[in-house]
Amino acid sequence: MADYFSTRREGAILTILLDDRDAPVNTVSPAWVDALAAEFEAVRSDASVNGVIVTSAKTGFMAGADLKYILADVVGMSAAQAFAFSQSASRMHRLVESCGKPVVAAINGFALGGGYELALACTHRIIANDPRAVVGLPEVNVGLLPGSGGTQRLPRLIGVEKAAEVLLEGRSYGPETALASGLVDAVVPPDELLAASRAWLASRPDPVRPWDRKGFALAESDGLLKQATAGFFTGMTARLSAKYGENYPAPIAILACLFEGVQLPFDKALVVESRYFARLVTDPVARNIVRTNFVNKGLAEKGARRPAGYPVRKVDRLAVLGAGMMGAGIAYVAAKAGIEVVLLDAGAQAAQRGKAYSEKLVGRQVEQGRIRAADGAALLARISPTTRYDDLAGADFVIEAVFEDSAIKADVTARAEAVIASDALFASNTSTLPITDLAEAFGRPENFIGLHFFSPVDRMGLVEVIRGRRTSDETLARALDLVGQLRKTPIVVNDSRGFYTSRVFQTFIHEGMQLLNEGVAPALIENVARQAGMPVGPLAVIDETSIELPLKIVRESEREDPAYRRPASADVMELMVDRLGRPGRKGGAGFYDYPADGPKRLWPGLADHFPVAAQQPDPGEVRKRLLYVQALETARCLEQDVLTHPADGDLGAVLGWGFPGWTGGTLSLIETVGVAAFVAECDQLAQRHGERFAPTRRLRDMAAAGTGFGW
Incomplete structure (x- = not known):
């Protein structure tokens, strides 16, 4: 008692x-x-x-x-x-x-x-x-x-x-x-x-409750x-x-x-x-939600992947290179956390636009009574837009968030390194470029790391922390300290092309385009994805990010990696971008039309280029293909040591790209189906649709032994 x-x-x-x-x-x-x-x-x-x-x-x-x-x-x-x-x-x-x-x-x-x-x-x-x-x-x-x-x-x-x-x-x-x-x-x-x-x-x-009285109704x-x-x-x-x-x-x-x-x-x-x-x-749904959204999320935020033996350090002054949407969002969350921010861009107008992003967010919150005007003004005062690299002096930490181009990133990295302190850390916000390669432009590769934020930064809670081959334990610890300061949830992954989240998410959009190429009705693809719990369908999401971006990644991967296997959906992207001139929403047309006087709608012309088959697949088959292809790629990332822990795989899936929350994440989905049943169903999918559905060796071993991922 x-x-x-x-x-x-x-x-x-x-x-x-x-x-x-x-x-x-x-x-x-x-x-x-x-x-x-x-x-x-x-x-x-x-x-x-x-x-x-x-x-x-x-x-x-x-x-x-x-x-x-x-x-x-x-x-x-x-x-x-x-x-x-x-x-x-x-x-x-x-x-x-x-x-x-x-x-x-x-x-x-x-x-x-x-x-x-x-x-x-x-x-x-x-x-x-x-x-x-x-x-x-x-x-x-x-x-x-x-x-x-x-x-x-x-x-x-x-x-x-x-x-x-x-x-x-x-x-x-x-x-x-x-x-x-x-x-x-x-x-x-x-x-x-x-x-x-x-x-x-x-x-x-x-003391008698109403329902315990005689005649209560x-x-x-x-x-x-x-x-x-x-x-x-x-x-x-x-x-x-x-x-x-x-x-x-x-x-x-x-x-x-x-x-x-x-x-x-x-x-x-x-x-x-x-x-x-x-x-x-x-029911496994409760287990999935509790394990990922609460227990493992809480452990990650408390430093479950942080190397031991290093004192916690706070960042007082942060430099952000690039004042576009991503850089502006990083500047906002840092200033909100009480950090002084230097926001650098090539032009004064671009730098000011980056700060204006925070001004808009703060103004809305003041209007809604969520923060006091004085607190909003103090937050904005912590953001200093600039075009001068000399203003980066005194920064504890630099985050580069410029265009996804290795040469541009190398240039701003070298120029920043020339003025920052010798113990300052440098991070790239790249979503696909290998961190080890980007670190070659920095004289201290052991102090170089990847911090992949998700857009919009002020609303997305995940940060994918990417460790390059030469990144030190101390740098990883300090990077995780910064993520904690920003009140974000970190996952830690090892370096590879596409890292974890971008690599797996691409399988979703590629599978959606492959289904389209096979004659599956585009409305069926989109509706099944949403009914499964994805925020939007694969065709809608690739329109939002632009069809050009994954096509560019495919072409770069083909050039730089002899072992890379070209996805069948590359033909779809080349048709949409190169021949039809429909690169996505930013270009005004993609898989969807974007009329000025109404909501977007699937482009009727899709049927001319991707004829709808007379016999449509069962929605359950489409659902399996869209979900299982992501789960399989996550299992590959775990086996290839891209992921450092299965919990990070689930957290990255749910918080990063909106994998259905009821599953608990891509790896929890495999356990929800049952590893043996999942392997058997993937073998059937591989026979019908290709080698991308072939189960991994570890999954087969787990199925035979009746074990799980060992959380």
């Missing part, structure tokens, strides 16, 4: 002070559930206690289960184990609300997930008027649903439609919004929280017999299906849980909730 909370008595009022001594925040665990259940068993039988306050000794009230615990011990349970896990917590919360004494939750900080479910089980909820004090049920964001009464108490408190919004959006609510929505019963100043709780208990409130419990309720559930089911398809089971499970639960007595509704919870826990 002392491990999780302490108690104190003031007259007839018992205060339970949540305080997990082994963790920075209070979290749900089986041992905590058992300890609190035992405490409320004692409360129920203690006639000298006539009221209970539950609060926290920490700055936060309580979170849900720790995500590392969920990944290690909850996700992957059998259905029976998961059901029992949920029922155990539900029984404890039932004990809280049926102990015969009024219980008030004094919420002094965040109460999220299982923490808010505990508050819901209390008779009354009072929250401190503090921006750090928020409530919510975010389980949908990790592929789960609240498993200890949240889906059933909430609709009985605030109604089905409001509860559905809270459960399906998974967001947090501040004190005033929570009060207006009925999520809490009162908001008081932080220093009055306990006094307000004692005052409420002194009013001798009835929820307005929506008529279900399909009530037209408005039936209409809500029918419409919401359609909206969720359109948004998530079959990829994300949690939203539909939450809605079904609500629909079934509100038509049942409360205790039977809790059984329904536990059954749906067990179904989600045993």
